[in-house]
Amino acid sequence: MAGVSTPLRRVPLVLTRVPFVLTLVTALTVAGCAGSRKPAAGPGTGTPAPSPSASAPTAPPDPAARAAQLVGTLADEDLVGQVLMPYAYGDSATRVSGGSAAGNRKLAGVDTPAEMIAKYRLGGLILVGFSADDPTSDTQPTTNVDNPAQVRELTAGIQAAAGKLPAGAAPALIGIDQEFGVVTRISEGVTNLPSAMAFGAAGDPALTESAWRAAGSELAALGVNVDFAPSADVLDARSHVIGSRSYGSDPKAAGAQVGAAVRGLQGAGVAATLKHFPGHGQTAADSHKGLPVVTVDRNKLEATALPPFSAGISAGAWLVMAGHLDVRAVDPGVPATFSRKLLTDVLRGQLGFTGVLVTDAMDMAAVAKESPGRTAVRALNAGNDLVLMPPNVTEAYDGVLAALRDGSLPRTRLVEAVTRVLTLKFRLAGQATPEMGTLNSAGHQEAARRAAESSITMLRGRCGGPLVTGSVTVTSASGRKQSRDRLSRALRAAGVRVAASGGSVVHLVGYGDGTADLRADAAVTVAMDTPYLLGQARSGVLLATYSSTTASLTALARVLAGKVRPTGRSPVPVSGLPRTSCPAS
Template sequence: MANDHGLRRLALGTLLAAFPGERAPGWALDLLGEGLAGHTLFGYNIVSPAQVAALTAELRTARPDVLIAIDEEGGDVTRLGHRTGSPYPGNAALGVVDDPELTARVYAAIGSDLADSGINLDLAPTVDVNTADDNPIIGTRSFGASPRLVARHAAAAVTGLQSAGVAACAKHFPGHGATLADSHLELPTVDAPLELLRERDLPPFAAVVGAGVQSIMSAHIRVPSLTGDDPATFSPAALTGLLRGEYGFEGVVVTDALEMKGAALAAGGIAPAAVRALAAGADLLCIGAQVDLDLVTAVADEITDAVREGHLSLGRLEDAVSRTAKMATWSATPRAEGDHDASLGVDAARRAVRVEGSLVDLDRPLVVQIVAGHSIAEGRVPWGLGPHLNGTEQVEVVAAAASASSLVAKADGRPILVVGRHLHRSPASRSLIEALAAAHPVGVVEMGWPSSWRPAGSRAFVTTHGASLANGRAATEALGL
């Protein structure tokens, strides 16, 4: 048995912490010197490229092989672009274009941006097959609803990202695409037989293993046929039996954030969740976004106590640290591979725009953007056509409080262009648009996950397959604004 100091160092070697602010506080640097695997950066850590590069350089002074992670998916989930929106379209747009070479190029560009910033672990790509149109947490983060399509783009994304020396993390195993609940808020259940998972949800994970992905993230979802009453993050059958045994994955199993309700509530807290995840076969534990020294200490203490008391084997802990250290060595010197065309993201977004109907009568419109919420994964990131309108008037409305007649009066003879996200999910949005279209020339721009809903009477329906900065520009160009 290792001594207390050695055990604590091993425990820290399985943890991804986080910290507030634009510079690392002393405790965050001290923990790296004591063996902490690394930190995850969030939007609150990011101001500018130069500031991020200085921050990551500061972290490396404490530990040269530190893992510096981030959720940079492009599209609707961006941390580098959280103030403006991502310059790249997300997975739904890349999937509808269905050009794996383009997907690889976009992810190589994202990897180069991260490498330039000193970030070496991207908690992306999302490789869930989004088979539930009303999925509240995946949606446009998915390449699509077809397992084969998602599989080929998942492999391309991993290849592109890792070409920059940035470790990819494919998520969320064994597949979050069929859920109608958000694992940040509760423990979703996917009540499907394992045979269906093999056909529908698991092909993309087989593809990324074949592409040499450095890490795979577990999902806080319950699949009774596989995980019983537990989330996959706590399931040896999922992580050790299926992912490692059947699919032959030898890299790092990363947990989704343990602060999420799908894990923390199921285990009775973040620290117990860490022990259960390690025992199931996870290697690198994302604590979450709200982290301080006391929380990291509590998690590390829980892990060391579990080893001493025989609830977690020392060998399992050592194996987790070894796998994580190997990935840290692989990604210690991320590198930007050549120069990427600055127009790559917009070019890709243009190819994803789909226009139904006619735009002829929709020139010089009043743009009405319907206020929409955001998932915890997305955060509060700007979206819409606003930055690209060049003088075209735009108003924002809450659908339930808006009046069709007052908007028609405000348009003063101009056509109305309604912009929204996931419009089909909101009865108030549908009612407002249908009332407008019954009385006035109206076009609709859908920037969320597409659905079959089309408002009667609308002149045109434009689908962007995402709401990034690049998607917004591509839409305004298609509309001639």
């Protein structure tokens, strides 16, 4: 029955626990006093906020203890603001175009990102933007990303605005969806790793950790301290919204990759986020467009979907993102975002996660049917600590504040959430910021090259020697000129003649392509996203890169020229084809 909580079978886990119990007891004790104080200024009060620095004692060095101490000084308005993480329009914190100002006024009643932070005492902001192939584009109405220098100036401005808040002793959380592959927010001037599925094909967690450490150091240099990656979704259904964002279909192998990515990112000082709990790869539907239903039974959910989350928790991941998913085996009819059974009982109780739990974007169709205030309160009551991308900041803020004051959001729950958020912030405050010169450095490019080269998979063809002779013509479905140009340049560099027409056809297919986009006359067909379409291709040679980055297409060119052996293994099954036709020697 939907209203009865039945305990799930426990999965043996090795967990890394953060000592929150003492922190939260301390926080809740001081919160009793905080709740009885006259509220500090907030939107509409017309009075300045008090500064906690005048009489505050020296903060202890431990992040959890510092968080507990700070939370006791915060007024209701500050507590509410710390659990909100919206997006904002504009490429600068303080100077925006007329169009961006209009967007911010509609979203939050202010002109600039800095004003939004000040008015709502925000815990942080997420930087947004998308590419043509991005399956998340429906919820990305603007972009904050032009180039690395601009991003660094923007993040510095965000931190300057946040530093003036009563909670300003802790840095703002500045997040981004930098998964690589089809979900890549910053691509110019930085090292571009191949997709998660490419790392799954390479099958080397040490390589994954090294590459993600390089990527993390570049994000840190840009002032980004939270990456909403890696995807811990096991691809058990042909989900286009997840697709090559997943490390594969094997839970154990995917878990090893997820743990490696977490260690790499956090080793570089950037908080990693496991998503989309309890597993978006179990459904082919898209939560950007509606509420997907996960119909697998409990045993399969635990055996298939949960292991990568357990692995990421064991690796020390600081955040988990709740998915907008109707998991029928646990809490039928309730999106996981709003499900205490999934978020509190399973994630925290069974899997032992003690870090920050963040919602997926709250402007997605799966959860955006109610008012932003109502959905924010439901998410917090379910156990989320951070509400991401509410569709209207003013309504979300006012709704949470009203719920706090009328008791429908217990003060203890809000204090618990803020304490977790501040603990994460103080952890991040101790991380060094790399120089901008680390971007696109030779060592980082080498890490991307090794990952891409190790991922190239042959699913049909002769292993060894050149795969093409004479001249080559590179073709693709419409709209992939950049990929064709990248491969053509790489083929020439590898010594292969490239012709505009008349040569042996190397045909590229990517995200969103279908059977109609295949070519029957292609000598070689290459999948630059998931490899499923290769099961319907007639070419004598079938290859998968899982990615269309320069590094991936350069590696492909070297394989076609016979300079590199394609040692990758498909991390998902493809109908009628082996996982590899060229096993590692």
